[in-house]
Amino acid sequence: MIQKSWWKILSVVLMVYAFTAGFLIKVPHVGNLYESIRNLFFHVPMWFGMMVLFIVSVIYALKYLRNPTVKNDVYSVEYAKTGILFGVLGLITGAIWANYTWGEPWSNDPKQILAAIALLIYAAYFVLRNSIPDIDKRAKIGAVYNVFACAMLIPTLWIIPRLVESLHPGGQGVDGNPGMNGKDLDPTMRIVFWPAVIGWTLLAVWITTLKIRLSLIKEKKLANA
């Protein structure tokens, strides 16, 4: 599946579509969002991509714990790396959006804080890995921590932001930008939004597979040296 090219072509097509249609279609006017609503096609797919990558990463971590091979470890690490990249991009696109709708890029909103914490938890994963010189031990402890980090995503990204007051859609007492809560997403936006989500996620997987191939070659060279 990884070596096939159809999904890479699909990713390019969907990205081209998301970028052209995303900037050209007629968007509804919602609250104080005006044209910045188009950021929905870029900001939200980042988090979708990050979530998918982290879940794939934890699946490979579990696979490593059951069957310790270099391949499973490399897959787990690379998916987590690209996941962090997408998370950072999600924070940045969110900050740009917040600059125009909330008045400042970083307003210590619970959603922002908890997303940053989630990324820090994953950053600690790499610090932990790098602090262990022994390769097998590094992979094993890394896999254990990966499972733990993935479990911590549930409260930080899915539960706590919904319990506290936030400007971000989905929190309690949203009046920053109403009418954006998933269910009532405008139908014209939906036909761009979901292709954009799939396109960005496929792109993320593509980036990761390239990096996986690179590090597997490196491993092979190291083993043959």
Place this chain on the structure above:
Amino acid sequence: MNTLQIIYALVKKDLLLEIRQQHSFYGVLLYVVSTIFVLFLAMGSPEPEVWNGLFWMIQLFVCINAVAKSFLQESRGRMLYFYSIAGPRDFVLAKLLFNAILMLVMSLMSLLLFLLLMGNPFIYAYKFIGLVCLGGISLSLVFTFLAAIAAKAQQNAALMAIMGFPVIIPQVLLLMKISSTAFSSVIQAGQGQMIWLLVGLDAMVIVLATILFPFLWKD
């Protein structure tokens, strides 16, 4: 022996060790007393919000100091001995239980010291005491699991801090938010939900520790 007996025996062993070689217990206690005394000299009796923030930050550092050593004090040979008499699940459950007890004692001690030195800003004192117990246990569970990981990585104190702080922030945020209601008569919505969330987090950590520790244990 069944699981419960093994866990009981292991906890009893840790408690006996703690009672016989008192330097570690008193070491942490001294740490608690001196930090709170320094805070008292620096702040006097602060506003309720500051009081609350300081209290939980002190709990965080006390917990790191009290719990970090739990896996480090076990030498390689002794670990091998435990390996032969008990399963990894019993071992980690015993550690979680012992550290929860230790942290409970430490939390209540520091609460007492805070009340003595920095004034009593409560309106609902019992609620806060309950939260201190819950908070102490929550912190100790997370740090016990992280200490197990850090002990395997053999770079302990620094690694504990690096891994621990991001992981613990959600819990500390929740604790501060819930406990701030003990200082004012304003009723905050969704309090019960948050307490259940904390309990759920604790349960999650216990389950994860019992599932994942066997992998760490094998060498």
